[in-house]
Amino acid sequence: MPKITFVELNGERKECDVACGLSLMEGAIQNGIDGILAICGGSCACSTCHSYIDDAWVEKVGPANDIEDSTLELALERKPSSRLTCQVEVTEALEGLVVHIAQNDS
């Protein structure tokens, strides 16, 4: 299981084991990470699972898909490293990934 580090809004870093095949959003929720709301349950409709991929990882994780790119328009503060975590599938290649949770509660 890849280890993923989630950095919560208050700066706290939490290293978690996330099973391959789950989305980053599911990994965060199962591990009790604060700040991911995911009210649409991963249907790419709400943008309340918004996070920033750590700079060192942006290329490896890749850009948002089409639907996601539009949904990100709703995000509070979009950056080039923005992704909706429900749209990122965890694979072995993401071992060591660092994800910064964005402000999702308006």
Next chain:
Amino acid sequence: MNPYVVIGAGQAGMQVCDSLRKSGYDGELILLGEEDSLPYQRPPLSKKFLTGDLDRDRLLFRPAAYFDKIAVDVRLRTQVESIDRAARQIVLGDGSTLAYTKLALTTGTRVRPLNCPGHELDNIYYVRTLTDSEMLLQRLASTERVAVIGGGFIGLEVAAVARELEKQATVIEAQERLMARAVSPVVSDFYAKLHRSRGVDVRCSSAVESIVESKQGLLVNLADGARIESDIVVAGIGVLPNSELAENCGLACNSGIVVDEYAQTSDPHIVAAGDCTMHFNGFLQREIRLESVQNAVDQAKVAAATLCGQPQAYRQVPWFWSDQYDVKLQMAGIGMPFDQYAVRGDLASQAFSVFYFRDNTFVGADSINRPAEHMACRKLLTQGTTLSVAQAQDIDFDLKQLAKAG
């Protein structure tokens, strides 16, 4: 002080608890639910979950540890029998009582049952709860033919899954077009064509007379004399609000628990949110009952704010989605009823939006495989930005820019 109690452990109930804690309520909090699962997502029940590709654990909104963390005492398999408002206590199924300081009703809806002759036969399925969907999933494995009664969102999503699983599928709709309550004729026609092109036998203006058992399975007899042979029937003919608890204790009800813009019922100690409410919607400026994730979440936040004495009016723009095959329908605002509409994009390429206007005001849009337009519409409606019919149908007019400009 007695606890705050939330009745109904669904999406709205969970959100009320979450928002209460975020707003700083730190007293005792109890979430009561009659089902045997922690709060879970219903949307996948008629979509991905039915294909068998999604574990039931993945439907949960939050793991059990989360409720411990925010100190919510979740009591599952607990049915509330009645509310004694004078004594400010509720009576549970086992006869015990529970006193409350404040109460939130998030009891949702239940399916409207078929009432034609034969409605009580075996092999008739509904899709509301996880248990419903698990039973249907299991039965689908040994099913060749599926007759869906009701051409609304849920019925059509089930028909789409049935075709993806290579079953025969028939959709029987009493109205003259699909999803008639929610979308315009343009969108209904698009979906009728889509389902037919994927091999569904779509029958509109078809009332079900009766269902009978035959040697080969079930026979659905239609008013026009047609008979549909099938192994199972899946009925998706709408829902009924769970408002009996409220009615029986004298709260105002009218096809749902009546609440104002602040999710307040006619009792100052009781709020209600989600599918079960007939609410005054600040965005629409009228009373409505909405059945959607958006409404469950946003109205629950309003209800929690009211309980915390920080009232904020419910003004959020409604939105909804439905997945059928690889086609994503996204709805912003409430387009019905409308007096003018504009189509943007190309129906044949399965990527277009239909914009609805009432008294020259843009009131809502249905987007088919057009997420960017859907999002722009949500922004435009939220901001109250003026949009004309001509702008809407001009594909070169930059909607996103208009939405950004505010």
